[in-house]
Amino acid sequence: MKTKVVFFEVPGGTDKWLNGYRKDTMPMVDALKKRGQEAEVIFFTIEKRDEIFDYVKENAIAYVSRINPGNLKHEAEYFDMLRELCALGVIGMPHPDAMIGYGAKDALVKLRHTSLVPEDTYAYYTTEEFKSTFPKSLLGGERVLKQNRGSTGEGIWRVQLVDALAEDATEVPLDANIKCTEAKDNHVEYHTLGAFMDFCEQYIIGANGMLVDMPFLPRIKEGEIRLLMLRDTPVNVVHKKPAEDADAFSATLFSGAQYRYDAPEDWATLVHAFLAQLPDITSLLGGYDLPLIWTADFILDTDEHGNDTYILGEMNCSCVGFTSQLELAESVAEEIIACIGIEVETAV
Known part of the structure; x- marks a missing residue:
């Protein structure tokens, strides 16, 4: 037996x-x-x-x-x-395909028709897709590119235009100057768009390669909110506030972010809204049982009525640690x- x-x-x-x-x-x-x-x-x-x-x-x-x-x-x-x-x-x-489904960055794209993720979130699986679409998405404002591999903010870039474009522009030209900030340590680099996209090809090529492209949310400066989940039950909330540096947007300890541990009751609005969407999440991510131990990271945003909303930044269930608790x-x-x-x- x-x-x-x-x-x-x-x-x-x-x-x-x-x-x-x-x-x-x-x-x-x-x-x-x-x-x-x-x-x-x-x-x-x-x-x-x-x-x-x-x-x-x-x-x-x-x-x-x-x-x-x-x-x-x-x-x-x-x-x-x-x-x-x-x-x-x-x-x-969890089931291995749940590990892949919840942990891969393109889970965000699969959930973009829910209220958890902005509609203008894209996944690039080929360099051709990336080079065709990213200049158009960047035209609409600051973006965040996230590689599928790596950890602790490596290969996650905030991308900003340095100079204003002509009002009739339909996409950002390849020779436009951009400011790129990596979440790993909040360091800043300046490139032309074309050169930076060439550099980013490394994130797409190879096994499990992809880039996710989503709007930059300026309220990340107020902190990222991580729900630590045990199946369908939130057990604690980690509030991760980036360093005070003007360019800092990373919420990793390595980059200088400050962590605070809260009770789920302290974030009741977020918790209730997220739990209400768990059936949609499990359905859209393959229909597998919820992982045993997993996390969901959120960033504050503001809706058209001026109310707080919470945008999903990523999830993880491969091997979530709880060594401090x-x-x-x-x-x-x-x-x-x-x-x-x-x-x-x-x-x-």
Whole structure:
């Protein structure tokens, strides 16, 4: 009988604690064991892929993926293994295609017909699309380009025109001067539009390459609001305020942003509006169960009536950490047990 919950990790990486595990993994394992649920960690390696697959297939009722994509050298093979396990009835937390659907930047484009994302949000999968459309979108105002790869703001650029264009312009000319600020560290570069688009081709070419293009929201200076979700329940809110520098728009710690942890009740308007749209989100992103632990980042905006609105900037569910709040492991364990119980009851 399959009884175990398996946590997947990979050896090495900068996210490991002194014991070789992610700092937030063993607290979840221990919380499950405390509740009488068998749980263990398996380190995925491509050399032992088949052996791991057979063991999990025979022994696990569910898996929890705790692998930072930046540490995963064989992502395609790992995801294929997870798909096979899910197809055989192992409960995926999350399903690999949910990881892709929620984590990829083009999730924003899939959600742009909801109130969460501006309509003029685009995804570029080829350099031809990018070079054809971006000069037109930039004509309408400041834009933010986001690469699909990378982390901590790398390859996320705020793009501004330096000089005004002629009133009858239909797109920004390639020789126009632009100001580009990267979210990684808020450094500023000046380029012609053509040269900068040539530089950005690196983000589109290759596996999982793409660029997302969306309007710049100036109220990012008031802070980014991150909802930390446990399935369909918000467990805390992180308010991330960029540094005071005039060009700063990044909300990463590395760039000097200040973090504050709030209760979901402190952001009731945002929370209620977001929860009301979860059915649309799950449907538009593939119909998979909500991830076990995931985040949604929002930026304040203002509607035509002067009211506050919240625009979705990105989501993440590949391996969301909670190392600064390890007590959440108890709630995670309860949710895992509840999901297993629901699945077993449904099967019976």
